[in-house]
Amino acid sequence: MTTTDLLRRRARLLGARAPLFYDEPLHIVRGEGVWLYDAAGRRYLDCYNNVPHVGHCHPHVVAALARQAATLNVHTRYLHETILEYGERLTSRFAPSLSMVLFVCTGSEANDQALRIARLHTGATGIICTNTTYHGNTTAVDELATLFHGGAGVAPHVRAVPFPDSYRPLGGLAGAALAAAYAQEVRHAIEAFQADGVGFAGMLVCPIFANEGLPVVPPGFMEQAVRHVREAGGLYIADEVQAGFGRTGRMWGYEIDAVVPDIVTLGKPMGNGHPLAAVVTRADLLEEFRAQVMYFNTFGGNPVSCAVGNAVLDVIDAENLVDNARVVGEYVRAGLRAMQDRHRLIGDVRGHGLWIGAELVCDRETRLPAAGEAHRTINMMKDRGVLMGRIGPHDNVLKIRPPMPFSRGDADLLLATLDEVLGRIERDPQ
Numbered sequence: 001m002t003t004t005d006l007l008r009r010r011a012r013l014l015g016a017r018a019p020l021f022y023d024e025p026l027h028i029v030r031g032e033g034v035w036l037y038d039a040a041g042r043r044y045l046d047c048y049n050n051v052p053h054v055g056h057c058h059p060h061v062v063a064a065l066a067r068q069a070a071t072l073n074v075h076t077r078y079l080h081e082t083i084l085e086y087g088e089r090l091t092s093r094f095a096p097s098l099s100m101v102l103f104v105c106t107g108s109e110a111n112d113q114a115l116r117i118a119r120l121h122t123g124a125t126g127i128i129c130t131n132t133t134y135h136g137n138t139t140a141v142d143e144l145a146t147l148f149h150g151g152a153g154v155a156p157h158v159r160a161v162p163f164p165d166s167y168r169p170l171g172g173l174a175g176a177a178l179a180a181a182y183a184q185e186v187r188h189a190i191e192a193f194q195a196d197g198v199g200f201a202g203m204l205v206c207p208i209f210a211n212e213g214l215p216v217v218p219p220g221f222m223e224q225a226v227r228h229v230r231e232a233g234g235l236y237i238a239d240e241v242q243a244g245f246g247r248t249g250r251m252w253g254y255e256i257d258a259v260v261p262d263i264v265t266l267g268k269p270m271g272n273g274h275p276l277a278a279v280v281t282r283a284d285l286l287e288e289f290r291a292q293v294m295y296f297n298t299f300g301g302n303p304v305s306c307a308v309g310n311a312v313l314d315v316i317d318a319e320n321l322v323d324n325a326r327v328v329g330e331y332v333r334a335g336l337r338a339m340q341d342r343h344r345l346i347g348d349v350r351g352h353g354l355w356i357g358a359e360l361v362c363d364r365e366t367r368l369p370a371a372g373e374a375h376r377t378i379n380m381m382k383d384r385g386v387l388m389g390r391i392g393p394h395d396n397v398l399k400i401r402p403p404m405p406f407s408r409g410d411a412d413l414l415l416a417t418l419d420e421v422l423g424r425i426e427r428d429p430q
Helices: 003-014 059-069 081-091 107-122 175-195 221-231 283-292 303-318 321-340 371-383 408-427
Strands: 028-032 035-038 043-046 100-104 126-130 158-161 200-205 235-239 263-266 277-281 346-352 355-363 389-391 397-400
Touching: 043 408, 059 303, 081 100, 081 277, 081 303, 100 107, 100 283, 107 200, 107 235, 107 263, 107 277, 107 283, 126 175, 158 175, 175 200, 175 221, 200 221, 221 235, 277 283, 303 321, 321 346, 321 355, 321 408, 355 371, 371 389, 371 397, 371 408
Parallel strands: 126 158, 126 200, 200 235, 235 263
Antiparallel strands: 028 035, 035 043, 100 277, 263 277, 346 355, 355 397, 389 397
16 A cells, blocks of 8 residues: 555544654654664664663563564453563662552553542642643643743643753853742742632652753753742642653653652653553552542553553663663763754754764754754755654754663664765755
8 A cells, every 4th residue: 555545544544734754754664773664675874762761572472462462451440460470670770669560551641640649649730731732632731832832831830941951041040040040930920829819739840851852951940840849839740751760861850960850751752562551650649649530541550551561661771771771871872962063053962872963054053943954964864764853832853762672783773874864964954
């Protein structure tokens, strides 16, 4: 079936505006490790997908899924050792205060339930997020999707603050003054809730500000911002759907700034493509929630899901994937920084572990975003067999987020291809 035929069927069934990657969409039929294969048999180096966290179709994960699916798969209202074993293994990897877990199916659900827990605990509704973020697609978390709503929340109990950014700094400040200025924006949002008679429940942010373009966060910002939140009686919710499970070269993104959240949300990489997500939180918060809310989830944390989650942890440990993310990620960033000497388009290189951003600009002095060039880059990279995306408030940050087994050899292919593509774009700016 041709691409045109597939697009026509897709539009009829899913809607003409259902999103697709790339100007010429790919028809992907198979994955293995860090590679994807299209219907014609061509392979693509996957530098985008964090859902197959330990590699596409990892045999250990597939075997665990098949074995448990062939034995038993029911909801979580029966006793089952695998569920408990996974919950214990998972929570043991967090700070001691984060000792209980609520299983769900998606990151959107996890953030939705985190908001419920925070609002029930505080008796208030006000939530702070950043002005360029996305935390899921339920009705509650869509109110925080400032990335798609012009930089603002769409409800009176949501306030958006500028995300902390050292590349285009607030007020032209730097260092400690910049960190304090961004933290003061959080305080102002809390005061705005109070002025409007809206009780304050907490702040929900990604600890590495992934959708915001992976900014270099001024040191001290998170500590100050969370202090303002807690002094006002609110909770700090860390959305680890993109940062978690070793992606940053640490097990959790919140460890970068050493500020322990009250609630953590997990998703995408947790099940390596199987729908598994969770809320990990303090015991007092979850016990309080359980005492007042009859919450259950038909599929969240079922025996098959937990067998898969266990297998993902097995692979992370056995293949030293957290260390690999740290070492190979720094290798990629070093390669990108070296490319800055050859390519005027690269304005900034940043990130943690195997979550890497390269911001493209038209001019390094003015830092004018090069969104069109970023769009061309990802499409030309695809044409050459390397998949990546773009993010950030201006859609000009190249988004490099491969499966965790990504090697130095894979990195060399990525860097060489990008070097060639940027050279072509700079010679032919169109």
